[in-house]
Amino acid sequence: MSHQTETHYCSACDADTSHVLVLVRKESPYKSAENRKTKEFLAGLFKGMAVGPFIASMDEFERHLICEKCGNKIIED
Ligand SMILES: [Zn+2]
DSSP, X not given: OOOEEEEEEETTTXXXXXXXXXXXXXXXXXXXXXXXXXXXXXXXXHHTTTOHXXXXXTTTEEEEEEETTTOOEEEEO
């Protein structure tokens, strides 16, 4: 799978750091209640930002952003 890097804010580093972007196809989006709760929170969070069309086009994928400094993972979907 191809991947690239993007600069994102890392809460663990408390700084903007380089993150490896990995696109992961969703298999079972709402596998568990806990999972759904997190996803709904994230969905609401990101739909509140000006990225609606991009999110819609990437509907089948999660964006995993992994901090190259500390390995902290951010999951966007
Ligand atoms: Zn970090």
